[in-house]
Amino acid sequence: MGLKRICGWIIRKKAIGRVVIIEVSSDRVKPYVVVLKEEREPELYAVGKELDVGTALCFEGEEAQEQKSVRGIEYVARKIEVYAKPIEPLPVDTMGKVPALLDTRIKYRWLLVRNPVEKAIFRVRSAMLAAAREYLSSNGFTEVQTPKIVAAGAEGGATLFRVQYFENEAYLSQSPQLFKQMLMAGFTRVYEITPYFRAEKYNTTRHLNESWGIDVEQGFINSLEDVLNTLENLVAYIIDYVSRNNAEELEVLGVNLRKPSTPFKRLRFQEAVDILRSEGIEVSDTEDLSDQAEKKLGEIMAEKGHDLYFIVGFPWSSTGFYYMREENGVYTRKFDLDYRGLEIASGGQREHRYERLVEALREKGLNPASFDFYLEAFKYGMPPHGGFGLGVERLLMRMLGLENVREAILFVRDRVRLVP
Amino acid sequence: MGLKRICGWIIRKKAIGRVVIIEVSSDRVKPYVVVLKEEREPELYAVGKELDVGTALCFEGEEAQEQKSVRGIEYVARKIEVYAKPIEPLPVDTMGKVPALLDTRIKYRWLLVRNPVEKAIFRVRSAMLAAAREYLSSNGFTEVQTPKIVAAGAEGGATLFRVQYFENEAYLSQSPQLFKQMLMAGFTRVYEITPYFRAEKYNTTRHLNESWGIDVEQGFINSLEDVLNTLENLVAYIIDYVSRNNAEELEVLGVNLRKPSTPFKRLRFQEAVDILRSEGIEVSDTEDLSDQAEKKLGEIMAEKGHDLYFIVGFPWSSTGFYYMREENGVYTRKFDLDYRGLEIASGGQREHRYERLVEALREKGLNPASFDFYLEAFKYGMPPHGGFGLGVERLLMRMLGLENVREAILFVRDRVRLVP
Numbered sequence: 001m002g003l004k005r006i007c008g009w010i011i012r013k014k015a016i017g018r019v020v021i022i023e024v025s026s027d028r029v030k031p032y033v034v035v036l037k038e039e040r041e042p043e044l045y046a047v048g049k050e051l052d053v054g055t056a057l058c059f060e061g062e063e064a065q066e067q068k069s070v071r072g073i074e075y076v077a078r079k080i081e082v083y084a085k086p087i088e089p090l091p092v093d094t095m096g097k098v099p100a101l102l103d104t105r106i107k108y109r110w111l112l113v114r115n116p117v118e119k120a121i122f123r124v125r126s127a128m129l130a131a132a133r134e135y136l137s138s139n140g141f142t143e144v145q146t147p148k149i150v151a152a153g154a155e156g157g158a159t160l161f162r163v164q165y166f167e168n169e170a171y172l173s174q175s176p177q178l179f180k181q182m183l184m185a186g187f188t189r190v191y192e193i194t195p196y197f198r199a200e201k202y203n204t205t206r207h208l209n210e211s212w213g214i215d216v217e218q219g220f221i222n223s224l225e226d227v228l229n230t231l232e233n234l235v236a237y238i239i240d241y242v243s244r245n246n247a248e249e250l251e252v253l254g255v256n257l258r259k260p261s262t263p264f265k266r267l268r269f270q271e272a273v274d275i276l277r278s279e280g281i282e283v284s285d286t287e288d289l290s291d292q293a294e295k296k297l298g299e300i301m302a303e304k305g306h307d308l309y310f311i312v313g314f315p316w317s318s319t320g321f322y323y324m325r326e327e328n329g330v331y332t333r334k335f336d337l338d339y340r341g342l343e344i345a346s347g348g349q350r351e352h353r354y355e356r357l358v359e360a361l362r363e364k365g366l367n368p369a370s371f372d373f374y375l376e377a378f379k380y381g382m383p384p385h386g387g388f389g390l391g392v393e394r395l396l397m398r399m400l401g402l403e404n405v406r407e408a409i410l411f412v413r414d415r416v417r418l419v420p
Numbered sequence: 421m422g423l424k425r426i427c428g429w430i431i432r433k434k435a436i437g438r439v440v441i442i443e444v445s446s447d448r449v450k451p452y453v454v455v456l457k458e459e460r461e462p463e464l465y466a467v468g469k470e471l472d473v474g475t476a477l478c479f480e481g482e483e484a485q486e487q488k489s490v491r492g493i494e495y496v497a498r499k500i501e502v503y504a505k506p507i508e509p510l511p512v513d514t515m516g517k518v519p520a521l522l523d524t525r526i527k528y529r530w531l532l533v534r535n536p537v538e539k540a541i542f543r544v545r546s547a548m549l550a551a552a553r554e555y556l557s558s559n560g561f562t563e564v565q566t567p568k569i570v571a572a573g574a575e576g577g578a579t580l581f582r583v584q585y586f587e588n589e590a591y592l593s594q595s596p597q598l599f600k601q602m603l604m605a606g607f608t609r610v611y612e613i614t615p616y617f618r619a620e621k622y623n624t625t626r627h628l629n630e631s632w633g634i635d636v637e638q639g640f641i642n643s644l645e646d647v648l649n650t651l652e653n654l655v656a657y658i659i660d661y662v663s664r665n666n667a668e669e670l671e672v673l674g675v676n677l678r679k680p681s682t683p684f685k686r687l688r689f690q691e692a693v694d695i696l697r698s699e700g701i702e703v704s705d706t707e708d709l710s711d712q713a714e715k716k717l718g719e720i721m722a723e724k725g726h727d728l729y730f731i732v733g734f735p736w737s738s739t740g741f742y743y744m745r746e747e748n749g750v751y752t753r754k755f756d757l758d759y760r761g762l763e764i765a766s767g768g769q770r771e772h773r774y775e776r777l778v779e780a781l782r783e784k785g786l787n788p789a790s791f792d793f794y795l796e797a798f799k800y801g802m803p804p805h806g807g808f809g810l811g812v813e814r815l816l817m818r819m820l821g822l823e824n825v826r827e828a829i830l831f832v833r834d835r836v837r838l839v840p
Contacts, residue, residue, distance in 0.1 A: 058640055113607060179840075186531055
């Protein structure tokens with residue numbers, strides 16, 4: 001046991017007779033319940049009695065021998081130091097008893113993280129990233145950083161944010177795609193944890209305009225299976241890591257998380273189309289699945305016992321220029337990983353043969369000259385490679401059963417939010 | 421020993437009589453030296469004889485019992501699989517025997533990382549970040565991500581890149597300053613490893629327009645010393661970690677790295693000014709030190725045995741609005757950390773009192789209304805806090821004795837470079 005110093009904010013205060021109970025939110029998810037009795041600690045009781053919810057303080061104390069509170073960890077205090085007092089009543093309930101609208105939760109996220117539920121989400125988020133790094137670095141992936149201000153976008157112009165870069169027009173990077181591929185000329189495996197910037201005008205529960213991803217590229221592959229294996233093992237590792245290391249967070253969130261079994265089901269794109277059509281859903285043979293079709297497929301797969309499943313072999317007409325095409329020319333080695341009807345990752349095997357890549361750019365109506373800096377990297381012994389981008393917010397959303405992707409990021413950038 | 425599979429690129433090939441020696445660059449810094457003898461392995465010898473520098477291959481083999489090569493780790497191969505051949509002669513020497521100009525090194529970085537020296541730099545970079553995360557997470561800092569597209573800049577408008585965010589004008593974040601401070605309303609300690617975007621027109625060996633930082637904020641501090649301690653311990657931890665874990669990289673780079681002793685020397689700003697003046701350098705009492713003055717001070721401090729030293733208490737006239745001022749109003753609690761004459765980190769104790777913060781914005785000629793989203797966070801129990809941003813490239817540059825900050829980042833964004 002011993003004396004411990006804990007700092008945080010009062011999120012609840014209750015006076016019963018000559019006892020004051022204050023609940024202090026610190027970095028741990030469950031609050032510290034400090035019981036102050038006039039009889040036992042008259043000076044601290046006098047201090048505590050006057051403190052408001054929102055007060056920032058540190059206390060020294062030890063865990064109570066008898067833990068009577070169901071709300072948190074009970075402490076007996078020896079010392080209290082007040083660091084700051086609120087100058088206005090709090091605009092939200094940091095206990096979370098009064099549920100706030102999503103809009104309010106987003107606006108006051110920095111304050112609501114005092115609430116055990118909000119804090120739990122962001123502690124799991126940080127654990128997810130630690131897990132991803134642990135898995136990737138122990139599997140030989142080197143961490144890299146690639147530029148966010150770029151001259152050309154991997155996915156084409158429509159969803160690029162424009163940046164004025166001195167006298168030049170530039171863009172914000174949609175993904176590290178082109179750069180991590182170039183690095184396959186000198187590293188066998190790389191990863192980057194990075195922001196994605198996408199100027200999509202969607203206003204849905206699954207889209208953000210600034211989101212984060214775990215971006216991976218792997219060289220010297222023998223087939224797409226090598227990439228699928230890396231991704232399914234990474235996701236299983238993350239989920240397992242959180243289930244082992246974040247029991248308190250999961251308890252507060254009421255989430256029961258279990259390591260998914262691998263391998264995940266592989267569904268050919270055409271199989272997915274057939275399944276959806278047999279359920280009366282209209283699906284195109286040549287376009288990406290709509291959000292609605294993805295959701296429906298998620299329900300069907302869940303019934304068959306598959307929460308996580310790959311859709312492999314998207315048609316060339318629906319993909320970026322850099323995916324490797326099958327010999328028939330119709331399908332590619334692009335895949336999605338879906339988690340209960342939500343695309344959480346996208347990737348594939350890339351075209352690593354220079355001539356075919358130039359051809360692919362032309363077929364997609366892009367000007368190879370704009371991609372010279374990228375094409376150059378395919379001339380000097382570019383091995384077969386593939387990779388993926390795994391969406392941090394979307395994975396977190398599904399792991400924790402959140403309803404809106406906006407609940408999974410501290411500060412939201414969407415169609416209408418540029419502040420805070 | 422046992423059979424091992426290693427993938428990489430041929431960076432050197434030598435034929436002596438009926439022996440071919442190929443050097444393969446993989447993710448390890450030192451190359452693998454594969455000796456193929458016609459007598460011993462006639463089939464592999466026939467394959468190896470025809471391969472060019474730049475070929476991407478995997479080989480299976482085991483470490484030679486007798487290690488005769490001084491260049492790398494000698495292997496006896498059992499199998500060779502070729503994954504890709506160069507379609508043009510390499511534009512640079514990936515062995516690094518023919519030294520390239522910095523401009524060429526930057527252009528072909530993705531290819532030159534096959535070179536042991538270039539690879540060593542980026543392996544140390546990735547180790548640095550792992551070390552930083554290890555230190556910070558084991559000291560109770562929660563990893564966070566804050567937005568890169570922002571409505572207002574922490575340092576004011578002159579060095580902001582403009583972004584068109586749908587119908588709004590926005591900016592790229594110069595630093596997570598405002599956001600990590602807001603998070604001090606709900607976390608006691610946070611950190612973020614993040615890109616910085618600064619539209620500075622400098623063209624020097626120490627400036628980049630897109631760089632990376634280890635950004636830290638710490639609440640419930642009792643004085644600036646708490647922040648200085650975190651930073652000096654973090655830097656000492658990183659240097660020690662690299663010296664323990666990257667011996668091969670340091671050997672290839674010819675760098676002798678030793679854990680610096682802590683605490684680092686603390687120099688008052690006014691002391692620094694006095695020292696510089698006594699050496700005949702013109703320095704202002706009210707402005708930040710020039711690069712030239714910083715360099716000179718570095719020489720003077722090095723003579724006194726201080727490679728790393730803080731300059732503490734910059735004048736209010738030279739700092740951002742958010743630093744806490746001393747009671748005299750002239751000096752602030754802003755500090756720099758310099759490493760042999762180069763500023764590698766900057767930080768301080770912040771003003772956490774709402775009324776004084778509003779006053780500070782006004783005094784700096786900024787409109788408090790533009791900072792409403794930020795000021796709001798100071799109303800509900802904001803504890804005293806402080807933090808810093810530690811420049812990844814600058815720290816790496818000094819640790820490895822690099823001459824130009826552009827050597828410390830894979831893809832350079834500067835006054836003239838937007839590609840690759």
